[in-house]
Amino acid sequence: MRIALFVTCLADTMFPAAAKATVRLLERLGHEVVFPTGQTCCGQMHINTGYQADALPLVRRHVRTFDPYDVVVAPSGSCVGSVRHQHAMVAAAAGDRSLAARAESVAGRTYELSELLVDVLEVEDVGAYYPHRVTYHPTCHSLRVLRVGDKPLRLLRRVRGLDLVELPAAEQCCGFGGTFAVKNADTSTAMLADKMRHVLATGADVCTAGDASCLMHIGGGLARLRAGVRTVHLAEILASTEAS
Incomplete structure (x- = not known):
């Protein structure tokens, strides 16, 4: 195709x-x-x-x-x-x-x-290999606008070596929202704090999502905490193989 x-x-x-x-x-x-x-x-x-x-x-x-x-x-x-x-x-x-x-x-x-x-393409097993403990954040647009449902999770479950752990309160917004994070900084920061608390509770090495914007927001907060948790786009996980 x-x-x-x-x-x-x-x-x-x-x-x-x-x-x-x-x-x-x-x-x-x-x-x-x-x-x-x-x-x-x-x-x-x-x-x-x-x-x-x-x-x-x-x-x-x-x-x-x-x-x-x-x-x-x-x-x-x-x-x-x-x-x-x-x-x-x-x-x-x-x-x-x-x-x-x-x-x-x-x-x-x-x-x-x-x-x-x-x-x-009707494929769930994309031949990926990613030996890490991963949690998935469903971004607001993918969840509420596109309604992708569990498609990202179905893909992640078929990745060899990946330990997928459920994110508590996963459907809660991370607080980014584009200019929302700028215009409503205090509210955005409070929402981010909740999201980071839930990510850290999973014990995951990596937090993934389908939007770089949300990962930027969450990743920035985790970096400031020096929490040792990375944010990685879903595409990067699915593209990973044992040879890469």
Whole structure:
């Protein structure tokens, strides 16, 4: 299968390992991964903060860039959530019915990584090996917007050498929420403290998730505590093998 990689801003600028791991994993499974060079920000942060008019050109560019591809994947529940649930809305609000229809079409072909693996490629055992004690944080967008359910857990359970431990109060938000963490710093910090307490209670070596943004938030807090727990994107775990 030929799959277009929607790399996302955060992966491109700060966490490229997640994007590289996505490519490595899909190629190992026998698929061709292409990188459309015309892609930019999907406009999620503009939309979420009320700047829909500024987001419209980004939506238009995203649709134009990814429309030629039958399947699009991103290592981010957050950005896929925006493409799937916001792009057509922004276009429709601007009165551009043609763009809204094309945005709906692209959204229907765009998947978060665990969705692509389980629902489209119909694979749970990806041949990964990761000998660590791991706990999984279900990010808000993947859990509540995309509703990926237990797909990431099903993938993790098939990773050889991995000891998967349940995260207490897993469905609670980590407190990041994009600009929420900036505008409501005290509340965000309190939510992060709860999340870190639960992560540490598992005794895990690694906390994983499908969004680099949440991992950045949790990982930053754990690093300040010098807790010895790493945050690793789900794609990096699934791409790991005994040879890597």
